[in-house]
Amino acid sequence: MKRAASIQLHPEALRHNLAVARRLAPGVPMWSVVKAEGYGHGLLWTAEALAGATDGLAVSQVGEARVLREAGFGGPLLVLQGPRDAAETRACHELGLEPAIHEVAQLDHLDAASVRLPSVWVKLNTGMNRLGFDPLDAEAVARRLGAAGHGGVGLHWMTHLACADEPEHPLNAHQLERFGSVVASLPGQASVANSAALFAGWGRAPGLGSARACWARPGIMLYGAHPASVPPEAPPEGPQADLRPAMTVQAPIIAIQPLEPGSTVGYGATWTAAAPGRAGIVAMGYADGYPRHAPSGTPVRVGDRLCPLIGRVSMDMLAVDLSGVADARVGDRATLWGEGLPVERVARAAGTISYELLTRVADRLQPVR
Known part of the structure; x- marks a missing residue:
């Protein structure tokens, strides 16, 4: 039943905000994060509004990616939580997805699925303690994936910063150093920057050099909200960063x-x-x-x-x-x-x-x- 309250959606704002993300990290390709129904704006609406403007879309789960493929989105799709079983692993292959692999059980799913995934992202836990392999296991994970034939097009690396909305927090430097020290010797692309990290200037992962190919993952800023949540005095708002509400x-x-x-x-x-x-x-x-x-x-x-x-x-x-x-x-x-x-x-x-x-x-x- 239709409610009296309603939402007005502004597609031009999404594209404007993506352009802001690009200005924060010139030359860095963007995974536009559209998980959770495009942060409440609608998955398909958000994908349509960003079509032709973004380098790829990032979702949480394989099911979201399937909806996008069935709707006709043919661009790169990153699955941030990766496959949950062998069936979803096969779906990653069939749908041409780029999954993030973050735990040993997923490596087992890859073996059980009997498919080879051309492009895989490996998530490293550098200090947030949510998802990701221990950085000390990165080379072993890379060897196992390579031996099974995965990552023929690319084996890439990502991490997630726990305190990027507080750039001076010491955990940021710790996480960036851990990530950089491990990934510097490994082939493939890298990704550390969500919206907050983009505003902090970390769109091109610090410590990896300007020549290293990096992707950013803007989320909340695409929808017009500033990512800072606990600044000390005057919290910034979207308009102060030239963001427009979607x-x-x-x-x-x-x-x-x-x-x-x-x-x-x-x-x-x-x-x-x-x-x-x-x-x-x-x-x-x-x-x-x-x-x-x-x-x-x-x-x-x-x-x-x-x-x-x-x-x-x-x-x-x-x-x-x-x-x-x-x-x-x-x-x-x-x-x-x-x-x-x-x-x-x-x-x-x-x-x-x-x-x-x-x-x-x-x-x-x-x-x-």
């Missing part, structure tokens, strides 16, 4: 309630009016993907003004203080995030990150095309 979430004002001093709003009467005013009731709630824990004061845009959320978020409604917007009327549309209201600002107020807000609305709201 999603604008809006919902109509369906009622306006007059308020007198002492009036309360919403469940639990957690907000009390200190002066005469008006409460605008917006048809957007936690069933639509808006964070229930967003506190009073979280910004909502009405017209050209930012209005504070007041009271608790309900299942399919929330209230905003319209005291400063005298001309607001029932039927006007409020912007929850997007053009005119960076998603990072809403996420910070709600104590979360932009990634969560963008992906929460996937499959809940109807896109307006």
